[in-house]
Amino acid sequence: MTTLAAPPTAFGRETFDAYVERLVEPAWVTERRQAAFDSYTELHGVELDPEEFKRVDLRILRPEKFALQTDASESAGFETRMQQARFAGHVAHVDGHCVRSELSEELAAKGVLFGDLATLLREHGDVLEPHLMTRGVRPETDRFSAWHAAYFTGGTVLYVPRGVVVKEALHSLIAHATDGVADFCHTLVVLEQGAEAVLLEETASANDDLAGLHVGAVELLLAPESRLRYVQLQNWNEKSFHFAHQSGRVEKDARLQWTVGGIGGKLAHVHQNVELDGRGADAEVNGVTFAIDKQKLSYFTQQTHHSPDTRSDLLYKEVLRDKARVVWRGMIKVDADAQRTDGFQRCDGLILSDDARADSVPGLEIEADDVRCTHAATAGRVDEEEIFYCTSRGLSEYEAMHMIVEGYFHEVYDRIAPSKRIAGWDDECDTPGDPLEVVRDTLSAAVLEKLDLGD
Amino acid sequence: MPSKLTIKDLHVSVGETPILRGVDLEMNQGEVHALMGPNGSGKSTLAYAIAGHPKYTVDGGSILLDGEDVLEMEPSDRARAGLFLAFQYPVTIPGVKVHDFLRHAISNVRNPDRKEGEELISMREFRKELRDRMSEQRIEPEFARRYLNDGFSGGEKKRMEILQLAMLKPKFAFLDETDSGLDTDAVNFVSESVRRLSTENEMGVLIITHHDRLLQYNVPSITHVMLGGRIVETGGAELAQELHTAGYEKIRERHPEAAVEQAEQEQVAGV
Numbered sequence: 080m081t082t083l084a085a086p087p088t089a090f091g092r093e094t095f096d097a098y099v100e101r102l103v104e105p106a107w108v109t110e111r112r113q114a115a116f117d118s119y120t121e122l123h124g125v126e127l128d129p130e131e132f133k134r135v136d137l138r139i140l141r142p143e144k145f146a147l148q149t150d151a152s153e154s155a156g157f158e159t160r161m162q163q164a165r166f167a168g169h170v171a172h173v174d175g176h177c178v179r180s181e182l183s184e185e186l187a188a189k190g191v192l193f194g195d196l197a198t199l200l201r202e203h204g205d206v207l208e209p210h211l212m213t214r215g216v217r218p219e220t221d222r223f224s225a226w227h228a229a230y231f232t233g234g235t236v237l238y239v240p241r242g243v244v245v246k247e248a249l250h251s252l253i254a255h256a257t258d259g260v261a262d263f264c265h266t267l268v269v270l271e272q273g274a275e276a277v278l279l280e281e282t283a284s285a286n287d288d289l290a291g292l293h294v295g296a297v298e299l300l301l302a303p304e305s306r307l308r309y310v311q312l313q314n315w316n317e318k319s320f321h322f323a324h325q326s327g328r329v330e331k332d333a334r335l336q337w338t339v340g341g342i343g344g345k346l347a348h349v350h351q352n353v354e355l356d357g358r359g360a361d362a363e364v365n366g367v368t369f370a371i372d373k374q375k376l377s378y379f380t381q382q383t384h385h386s387p388d389t390r391s392d393l394l395y396k397e398v399l400r401d402k403a404r405v406v407w408r409g410m411i412k413v414d415a416d417a418q419r420t421d422g423f424q425r426c427d428g429l430i431l432s433d434d435a436r437a438d439s440v441p442g443l444e445i446e447a448d449d450v451r452c453t454h455a456a457t458a459g460r461v462d463e464e465e466i467f468y469c470t471s472r473g474l475s476e477y478e479a480m481h482m483i484v485e486g487y488f489h490e491v492y493d494r495i496a497p498s499k500r501i502a503g504w505d506d507e508c509d510t511p512g513d514p515l516e517v518v519r520d521t522l523s524a525a526v527l528e529k530l531d532l533g534d
Numbered sequence: 535m536p537s538k539l540t541i542k543d544l545h546v547s548v549g550e551t552p553i554l555r556g557v558d559l560e561m562n563q564g565e566v567h568a569l570m571g572p573n574g575s576g577k578s579t580l581a582y583a584i585a586g587h588p589k590y591t592v593d594g595g596s597i598l599l600d601g602e603d604v605l606e607m608e609p610s611d612r613a614r615a616g617l618f619l620a621f622q623y624p625v626t627i628p629g630v631k632v633h634d635f636l637r638h639a640i641s642n643v644r645n646p647d648r649k650e651g652e653e654l655i656s657m658r659e660f661r662k663e664l665r666d667r668m669s670e671q672r673i674e675p676e677f678a679r680r681y682l683n684d685g686f687s688g689g690e691k692k693r694m695e696i697l698q699l700a701m702l703k704p705k706f707a708f709l710d711e712t713d714s715g716l717d718t719d720a721v722n723f724v725s726e727s728v729r730r731l732s733t734e735n736e737m738g739v740l741i742i743t744h745h746d747r748l749l750q751y752n753v754p755s756i757t758h759v760m761l762g763g764r765i766v767e768t769g770g771a772e773l774a775q776e777l778h779t780a781g782y783e784k785i786r787e788r789h790p791e792a793a794v795e796q797a798e799q800e801q802v803a804g805v
C-alpha cells in the first residue's frame with residue numbers, strides 16, 4: 080500500500096509555516112491547524128485503510144504539481160446552470176479565495192449566518208469554535224482529513240439559529256480557475272434546534288484544461304428536530320482531483336437529505352459518513368454519478384446508527400461508459416443499543432460499454448438484535464428490449480439511450496425533487512417549483528453532454 | 535394509393551434455431567387479417583421480424599413496403615415508414631414518462647427526417663392531441679405522467695399499446711394478442727377502438743389472437759394459420775371461427791410435415 084515517511088515537500092513544513100504566517104485568524108484556529116499539520120506528518124507513516132483505498136489508484140496523484148494560490152484568478156467569472164435559479168444567498172470561492180458572499184437582508188436579520196469561513200471565523204469565531212472539525216470531520220482520521228485541516232482555505236459556512244426556517248435555497252460554488260491550483264475549501268453547516276435550510280453546492284473548473292486539486296471537507300451538523308437538504312454536485316473538469324471527507328451528524332428527530340453528484344474529476348474519492356446520533360434521527364443519502372473516458376470515481380459511505388428508532392436510506396445510481404471506473408464501498412453500522420434501526424443501502428450501476436467497470440461492495444455490521452437492515456448492489460447493461468421498444472416507436476437509438484439513462488436517474492430525482500408539474504404540460508401555475516428542481520436540470524444537462532461526447 | 539406490404543419466403547431464426555421456415559403474406563392498407571396458430575408456432579416471431587427486433591435474424595426472403603426493402607431499414611425507420619407493433623408483452627421503461635416518450639415518438643413518425651435534438655412537435659398541439667386520445671381511450675390523464683408501463687397492470691399495458699396506436703396512426707398495425715389480459719368489458723372496448731381506428735385511418739391490421747371477440751368486431755377478410763413456422767392455410771373469417779371451436783387438430787392432420795416441425799419447436803420450448 081501507499082505509505083510515505085513524510086508529507087510531500089510541496090505541502091511540507093516550510094509551505095505550511097509560510098501559509099499560516101499569511102493568515103489572519105483567531106489563535107485557536109491556528110492552533111488547530113498546527114495540531115492537524117502534526118497529524119498530517121505522522122499519518123504519512125501510517126497505511127491508509129485498505130478497505131477504503133484498495134481500489135483507489137493514488138499513484139496518479141502528484142501533489143508537487145499543485146500549490147496554494149495567493150489570490151483568486153482574474154478570470155473568475157462563473158456562470159453555472161445552477162446559478163440561474165433563485166437563491167436567498169450566494170457564496171463563491173475561486174482558487175480557495177472568496178469572491179462573492181451575499182445573503183438576503185431578511186435572513187441576516189433572523190440571525191442566519193451565511194458566508195465565507197475565513198471572514199466568519201474572524202467575526203463569529205465563538206459560534207464556530209465548538210463545531211469546526213470537532214464532531215463531524217476529525218482531522219486525525221487519515222492523511223486527507225489532516226491535510227485538509229492543516230491547510231483549509233476558507234469555504235462556506237451556514238449557521239441557522241434555533242427555530243429559524245429558511246425555505247429558499249442557498250447556493251455555494253467552489254471553483255478552480257488556475258492550472259495547478261490546490262484548494263482546501265471547507266463546508267460547515269450548523270442547524271440549531273428546529274431550524275430548516277436548503278443548501279445547493281457545486282464545484283466547477285473555469286475550463287477543460289486546467290488541472291486542479293481539491294482536498295475538501297463537509298460537515299453537516301443537525302441539532303434536534305432540524306431539517307437540512309444538502310446537495311453537493313462535483314462537476315470539475317476531467318483533469319481534476321477531488322478528495323473529500325464528508326460527515327453528517329443527525330440528532331434527535333432531525334432529518335437530513337443529502338445528495339452527492341459525481342460528474343467530473345480525473346480521480347475522486349469521497350468518504351461520506353452519516354451518523355444517526357439521536358433517537359428518531361433520519362437520513363436519506365442519494366448519489367448520482369456519470370463517469371466517462373478514464374474517470375475514476377470512488378465512494379466510501381458509512382451509515383452509523385448510534386441511537387434507537389433511527390432510519391437511514393442510501394441510494395446510489397451510477398452510469399459508466401468508455402473506460403470509466405466507479406467504486407462504491409458502503410457500510411451500515413448499528414450500535415448495540417440502536418434498537419429498531421431501519422437501515423437501507425442500494426447501489427445500482429448502469430454500464431454502457433465493455434471497458435467500463437463498476438465495483439459495488441455493500442456491508443453490514445450490526446450489534447443490535449431488533450433491526451431491519453437491507454443492502455443491495457446491482458450492475459447491468461442497458462436492456463436491449465427497452466431500446467427496441469423505443470426504436471419500434473420511431474425513436475433513434477441515441478434518443479432511446481438518452482431517455483433510458485435519464486430515466487435511470489429518475490428514481491433519485493424523484494426522491495430529491497418530486498416534480499409535480501411538467502413544463503408546458505400542466506397549466507402554468509404561480510407556485511414556484513421545488514428549489515431542488517435546478518439540481519435535476521443540471522444533472523440532466525450533464526447527462527446529455529456526457530452522452531454526446533466520445534464514441 | 536393504398537400501401538401494400540409483401541412478405542415473401544421469410545426465414546427467421548433466433549440464435550441457431552430456425553423459427554420461421556418460409557412465410558408468405560400480402561396485405562393492403564385498409565384490410566383486416568387474422569393470424570392464428572398454436573402456441574410457439576411463430577406468430578410473434580413474424581411480428582418481431584417485421585418490426586426489426588435485433589434478436590430475430592432474417593436468414594432469407596424479403597419484406598417490401600410499396601416496393602421498398604423493409605429489411606434494410608432500422609427499427610426506427612420502419613416505425614417512421616408506418617409500421618406499428620402492439621407488443622404481446624409491452625416493455626417497462628422505468629423513469630421515462632408516457633407523455634415524454636410519446637412526444638418523441640410522434641415527432642419522429644410525423645417528421646420521418648427529423649434528427650435527434652431537432653425540434654419536437656409543439657407542446658400545445660401535442661398536449662391537446664394526447665389528452666383527446668386518452669379520453670377517447672378512457673385512460674386517466676394521470677397516466678401521461680407515469681413511467682412507461684411501470685407498475686401498470688397487464689390490462690393497462692395493453693390499453694397503453696392501443697393509445698400509442700391511436701397517436702401514431704400507422705399504415706400497418708400488427709396486434710400481438712392485444713386482447714389477452716383484458717377483462718370482458720375492456721376486450722369489447724378495445725375491439726371497438728381498433729375497428730374505429732382502422733376504418734378512420736385506413737389502417738391495415740394483422741390481428742394475432744387466440745380469442746374470437748376482437749375478430750367479431752374486426753372481421754378479417756383473410757385468416758392465416760401458422761404451424762411450425764409456416765403459414766399452412768389461408769381462408770376467410772369462417773376459418774378463424776372454425777379454429778376457435780375445433781382447435782388445431784385438423785390443421786395438424788392436414789399438414790403432417792409442419793405438424794412435426796411444430797412438435798419439435800414445442801419440445802425445444804418445453805411447451
Ligand SMILES: Nc1ncnc2c1ncn2[C@@H]1O[C@H](COP(=O)(O)OP(=O)(O)OP(=O)(O)O)[C@@H](O)[C@H]1O
Binds near residue numbers: 571572579589622799
Ligand atoms: N427470443 C427468443 N429466444 C429463444 N426462443 C425464442 C425466442 N423467440 C421465440 N422463440 C421460440 O420460437 C418459437 C416461436 O415463438 P413465438 O413467440 O413466435 O410463438 P407464438 O406463435 O407467438 O406463440 P404464442 O401463441 O404462445 O404467443 C417458440 O418455440 C419460441 O420458444
Ligand SMILES: [Mg+2]
Binds near residue numbers: 622
Ligand atoms: Mg406470441
